[in-house]
Amino acid sequence: MIFGTDGIRGPFGQAPMDKDTxxxxxxxxxxxLPKDAKIVVGSDTRASCANIRQWLLSYLGPVTVLDLGxxxxxxxxxxxxxxxxxxxIMITASHxxxxxxxxxxxxxxxxxxxxxxxxxxxxxIEALADVGPAQPAxxxxxxxxxxxxxxFEHFKPEHFEGMKYAFDLAHGAGSPFIRDMARxxxxxxxxxxxxxxxxxxxxDVGALHTQNLQELVxxxxxNMGFAFDGDADRLIVVDGEEVPGDIILYALTQILLGExxxxxxxxxxxxxxxxLEQRLQKDxxxxxxxxxxxQNVLKELVDNNLVLGGESSGHLIQRDLFPAGDGWLGALRxxxxxxxxxNLVAQAREEVxxxxxxxxxxxxxxxxxxxxxxxxxxxxxxxxxxLGDEGRVIMRYSGTEPKIRFYLEASDLxxxxxxxxRAEALIVRVLG
Numbered sequence: 001m002i003f004g005t006d007g008i009r010g011p012f013g014q015a016p017m018d019k020d021t022x023x024x025x026x027x028x029x030x031x032x033l034p035k036d037a038k039i040v041v042g043s044d045t046r047a048s049c050a051n052i053r054q055w056l057l058s059y060l061g062p063v064t065v066l067d068l069g070x071x072x073x074x075x076x077x078x079x080x081x082x083x084x085x086x087x088x089i090m091i092t093a094s095h096x097x098x099x100x101x102x103x104x105x106x107x108x109x110x111x112x113x114x115x116x117x118x119x120x121x122x123x124x125i126e127a128l129a130d131v132g133p134a135q136p137a138x139x140x141x142x143x144x145x146x147x148x149x150x151x152f153e154h155f156k157p158e159h160f161e162g163m164k165y166a167f168d169l170a171h172g173a174g175s176p177f178i179r180d181m182a183r184x185x186x187x188x189x190x191x192x193x194x195x196x197x198x199x200x201x202x203x204d205v206g207a208l209h210t211q212n213l214q215e216l217v218x219x220x221x222x223n224m225g226f227a228f229d230g231d232a233d234r235l236i237v238v239d240g241e242e243v244p245g246d247i248i249l250y251a252l253t254q255i256l257l258g259e260x261x262x263x264x265x266x267x268x269x270x271x272x273x274x275x276l277e278q279r280l281q282k283d284x285x286x287x288x289x290x291x292x293x294x295q296n297v298l299k300e301l302v303d304n305n306l307v308l309g310g311e312s313s314g315h316l317i318q319r320d321l322f323p324a325g326d327g328w329l330g331a332l333r334x335x336x337x338x339x340x341x342x343n344l345v346a347q348a349r350e351e352v353x354x355x356x357x358x359x360x361x362x363x364x365x366x367x368x369x370x371x372x373x374x375x376x377x378x379x380x381x382x383x384x385x386x387l388g389d390e391g392r393v394i395m396r397y398s399g400t401e402p403k404i405r406f407y408l409e410a411s412d413l414x415x416x417x418x419x420x421x422r423a424e425a426l427i428v429r430v431l432g
Contacts, residue, residue: 250352
């Protein structure tokens, strides 16, 4: 199956991000869509996006493509729903380096396409021998007016008066989109990494590299810093130091409660820290855990009719506003709250004592179900039993890379160092 946990992703020029596969994707989508359908397309700032757009559109057939140009992923999701389009496609490899690229897909509601649909497309694509003659779509450039109006409906310049912020745009899809919107909101802001050149996206900047943002926030005594990844659907908050994503999820819980919303449950993933879960329990709020991936978080939100969910990695979904992970939307809500609660994040840090964690990824040659690797699986189950209520251990394969991730969480890691070393040695010997 060419689809991973979040669309398609890989090195540009290699399957599945090669010309042949992308043209087949275009052909299959064109056959699946109704005649005269509308598609919304956007991209990040990678140089390869132009090629991918051309390959894709060459085989979509008699559909109309509304091209947003360079915009964040959540903008594509929002505009797809707002314009009554049948499908939204974002060309991006998110936080990956510029050599990679990918595709994310949204249905007519602006939601990530279901796994069953992705599997159906994948099977059809893999069965195609060739694409035949080109069947180009009709394309027209449009601006993200619906999303902009949505933001300006909920956020006003007076919400940010007297505050000073910094934004790290990762030389990505937020450049210049987020920068321009911040200025329209008259935010007193400094911008980092907002000069994309096609190759510098995520390079030592953005959500995975916040060192420069941390230094800037401290040096200029700013109220807060916000860092995005390459397609701006992830948010990392910096108050002089990087704030863990679980702390931000708790802070957003407090913001929603302060806005008068009845928050009884919050969705997190299996990777959310036990410290967050225990603090929410103390507040009478249940942490509903999903599998990793914002699509899985959203499913729990929809199934349980909840409003707030997120991942420790910085994906945040505020379903009361829009059901898509949106870093900019999260930053705005936090920035607005800080005007009246300047100690919001600092207080959240104090109220949520996080457990210590050990996390590491290992390259693997294969990905058999763990129950089919008894030596490793039995040891992990033994380790879980020893930890009991004092911690957790998680082992899972990456959905996008040939890697397995080992995660151990405890109030104190020191007594578990030998156990960690043994688990890692087993992983390398059995799977590496």
